[in-house]
Amino acid sequence: MGRGSYLELMYRMWNTGEAGSRERADGRKAVMIALGTLMLFGGGGGLPFLEDAEDVATGFGQMLGFNWNAKKARQDFLERTFGRELAQFMDKGLSGVPGVPIDVSGRLGMGNLIPGTGLLQEKTSYTRDYMEMLGPAGDFVSRVAEGGKQVLGGAVTGDASKVMRGAMQMAPKAVANVQKGVEMGFSGQYKDTRGGKVSDVTTTEAIMKAIGFQPSSVADIQEGNYLRQQAKNFYNMKSQEIRALWAKGIAEKDQDIIARARAALKDWNTKNPDQPMVANLPAIIKKAKELQRDKADRIAATAP
Incomplete structure (x- = not known):
């Protein structure tokens, strides 16, 4: 079920039954509970359409000549106002609580409901936005293309590790997560698709990755790097x-x-x-x- 389908489901729950009926009241109560759960696990950053609105605001700021990112501005404002710990909780929910090993805000959030809003920004590459518009098929094509390139490159140079990384990138997500978790467990490091170190990880984080959850420490680093690279570009x-x-x-x-x-x-x-x-x-x-x-x-x- 896509994120847009969740929104449509809440709309039907909100309007179920006759006006003033118990069914209508229960439906609206269920919607409020769902939004509360979303806030708890995904934080304010996962509210419906928030990421889409931030893409539009960032693009508009760039058109005016400002090297400004709406998401970073929101996060900085929360940290200045409430302090880092509380700001992290408000933005990412339970994933932002210190000591929580996994990041679930990206999975449970519905901030990105309109595909392709990133096209409004000036970037060096729009591949990610085009793939987003294609949905799961776009992600699959992107992974196969990038993974296939690594496999061929590794085969030509005789680099077995590069061939393995490419094969895992093309593999189903569940298989790739298990492989990644095992690699993290043995090396004690999270590495990017090119084999470069991202950060040190614990055994618990490696296990969480193996069952499909991104470690919070890694998610924070990657998000920060993405925003900085975007500003630099x-x-x-x-x-x-x-x-x-x-x-x-x-x-x-x-x-x-x-x-x-x-x-x-x-x-x-x-x-x-x-x-x-x-x-x-x-x-x-x-x-x-x-x-x-x-x-x-x-x-x-x-x-x-």
């Missing part, structure tokens, strides 16, 4: 856009274009004072010289 994208515009102005000897680039740089630094951007003039001049060369020459100059 947006910064780099805007930096490249401004430098490319500046280089174009120099190459075409157009002072209006150069003025637009300077204004864009000033606007960024005004709106994002904690993420200052500087004009790397030597790199911009080099880019301008490249723009004045024929395309074939530019490609030849960068060829190995």
Whole structure:
């Protein structure tokens, strides 16, 4: 049953029976209990449509030139107002309580009900959003493609561990979880799909992973890394856009274009004072010289 189906079920429960009847009252009581359970296990971050609204707000902020993330802003506000421990509970429910080994907020939350809202944001890749729109089939295709690439790469280089990682990525989720849990138990580490260490884990966390639950410590690290990487990517994208515009102005000897680039740089630094951007003039001049060369020459100059 998809998350949208859960929402439709609550709608039917809310409107069941005749107005004023005991059945209508019981149905609405059941909906409130369901939402209370959702809040307890998934936290406020799992409320219906919250993640979708945050995607829209983040995308709108980016359009205005702010390197800002609505989800991180919400989490930071809760921590400043209520302290880290209480903020974690409010955001993630029981998963945010210190000492709880597993994260269930992602599974029980209904914040992401509208697929593809991430397309409203400026990113270096929209693969994750397109796969989300395809649902389970998209996830399967993505895992097979990535896993198959690792298997082929490992087979060519003779890297058996890479072949195994690729095979597990293509395997059914339950099988992959068992394998991952066993690996965590022996190594004492949680590793990403490329074999890089994410964090140290306990035996309890390894067992929880084997039966299908993500360790809370790992979930927190991955979420934080994702938000930081997203901010870094947006910064780099805007930096490249401004430098490319500046280089174009120099190459075409157009002072209006150069003025637009300077204004864009000033606007960024005004709106994002904690993420200052500087004009790397030597790199911009080099880019301008490249723009004045024929395309074939530019490609030849960068060829190995």
